[in-house]
Amino acid sequence: MAHRSRFAPAALIAIGLGLAGCAGDVRGVLTPVPHGAPGTDKVTMLVATTRSADPDQGVLFSGERGPSSFAEITVSLPPADRRKVGEVQWPSRLPGDPATDFVTLKVDKLDRPEALAKLHSAVAKVPKRRVMVFVHGFNNRFEDAVYRFAQIVHDSGAPTVPVLFTWPSQGSLFGYGYDRESANYSRHALESLLQALAKDPAVGEVSILAHSMGNWVTLEALRQMSIRNRQIPPKIANVMLASPDVDIDVFWSQIQEMEGRRPNFTLFVSTDDRALAVSRRVWGSTARLGAIDPDAEPYKSKLEAAKITVLNLSKLRTGDKLNHGKFAESPEVVKLIGTRLVEGQPITDSRVGVGERLMQVTGSAAAAVGTAAGLAVAAPIAVIDPNTRRNFHDKVGEVGRSIEDVGESTTNAIRAPAEAIKSPSM
Numbered sequence: 001m002a003h004r005s006r007f008a009p010a011a012l013i014a015i016g017l018g019l020a021g022c023a024g025d026v027r028g029v030l031t032p033v034p035h036g037a038p039g040t041d042k043v044t045m046l047v048a049t050t051r052s053a054d055p056d057q058g059v060l061f062s063g064e065r066g067p068s069s070f071a072e073i074t075v076s077l078p079p080a081d082r083r084k085v086g087e088v089q090w091p092s093r094l095p096g097d098p099a100t101d102f103v104t105l106k107v108d109k110l111d112r113p114e115a116l117a118k119l120h121s122a123v124a125k126v127p128k129r130r131v132m133v134f135v136h137g138f139n140n141r142f143e144d145a146v147y148r149f150a151q152i153v154h155d156s157g158a159p160t161v162p163v164l165f166t167w168p169s170q171g172s173l174f175g176y177g178y179d180r181e182s183a184n185y186s187r188h189a190l191e192s193l194l195q196a197l198a199k200d201p202a203v204g205e206v207s208i209l210a211h212s213m214g215n216w217v218t219l220e221a222l223r224q225m226s227i228r229n230r231q232i233p234p235k236i237a238n239v240m241l242a243s244p245d246v247d248i249d250v251f252w253s254q255i256q257e258m259e260g261r262r263p264n265f266t267l268f269v270s271t272d273d274r275a276l277a278v279s280r281r282v283w284g285s286t287a288r289l290g291a292i293d294p295d296a297e298p299y300k301s302k303l304e305a306a307k308i309t310v311l312n313l314s315k316l317r318t319g320d321k322l323n324h325g326k327f328a329e330s331p332e333v334v335k336l337i338g339t340r341l342v343e344g345q346p347i348t349d350s351r352v353g354v355g356e357r358l359m360q361v362t363g364s365a366a367a368a369v370g371t372a373a374g375l376a377v378a379a380p381i382a383v384i385d386p387n388t389r390r391n392f393h394d395k396v397g398e399v400g401r402s403i404e405d406v407g408e409s410t411t412n413a414i415r416a417p418a419e420a421i422k423s424p425s426m
Helices: 002-019 112-123 142-156 176-199 214-229 248-256 274-283 299-305 331-342 363-369 389-403 408-420
Strands: 041-053 061-077 103-110 130-135 161-166 205-211 236-242 264-269 309-312
Touching: 041 112, 041 142, 041 176, 061 112, 061 142, 061 176, 103 112, 112 130, 112 161, 130 142, 130 176, 130 214, 142 161, 161 176, 176 205, 176 214, 176 236, 205 214, 214 236, 214 248
Parallel strands: 041 161, 130 161, 130 205, 205 236, 236 264, 264 309
Antiparallel strands: 041 061, 061 103
């Protein structure tokens, strides 16, 4: 048994080093390119962040904590015939080629009044004056969040003003603890942003999409808002919780503490989510919210009592061996769901054949789904991707020493996802 527990960390390190040579880890992609290309699509988003400013203008904001800051960023996506739904096409070198890569066209840093004024003007131009706020998960650098959200907005076809809330993540496989504390650090800033959106008379409706650890920030911000306002403002209509990396008991407590009116909650779960299984082992919790069986008790009764819609994707089979981002492997299904819900049509198993039960969700929330749940994949602890490689080599010695002290149960939990890891760019 001792031999096996030492072998798994070594295998994990070898996998990481093997992936380090793959493309997709170019720094400085936020430096605007001098021109676009014919046939490209553009997404302009407002950004609110609690990250510290970075002196490198191609990075813009680091993974360190800082005061609330704002920006407006325009991203160019390659022409439709040169890109695939479900992927961010990172430049292999700088400057990126707008004909084949995601590139940045414009970056403007703003103060808070400027940012809110721009949103006030932009929202009047979209149907129902909708705003969609995206909160990313663990292991995201600033540019990861920007480019992924640009793809979410484009591929979902959601008629909305996109607002990215990005909190200080180190963008490293080994920064889980730091990221978790950064999520706590950022909950007041997210609440402040949501309060401002709710008070803006030009805003008609707000939908929130949170993924993985981003659900913790979102739920805490909403809980604080409900206590402060004695309810969550009606404009905050829909909240989608995709693969939430949140302890189930803590979630019930958060929901119960939300006073008065609550938004429509939609929960995406998969009982075979291996990434959340590792997170459960790390935290020693009974269950992570995104991996529960919603048809089992006491979950079923509690979810029904709380009027939380559940999309159970446990039966959906894709090429995602971690089962943490199944939408990414089935973009056709996700686009079908998004289209039908936008049109106000109910979704059932018989119509799309996905999961145990696909219940109807409000159209404005689903518009944000598009390929969102899969596009924002950032596994809580067990994914090594291009975003972690820069930090990987510096941490190998430290991890090699520390993992040997981990119990056999945790080692087994890490081994399964590690064996399933493959580079997104390979």
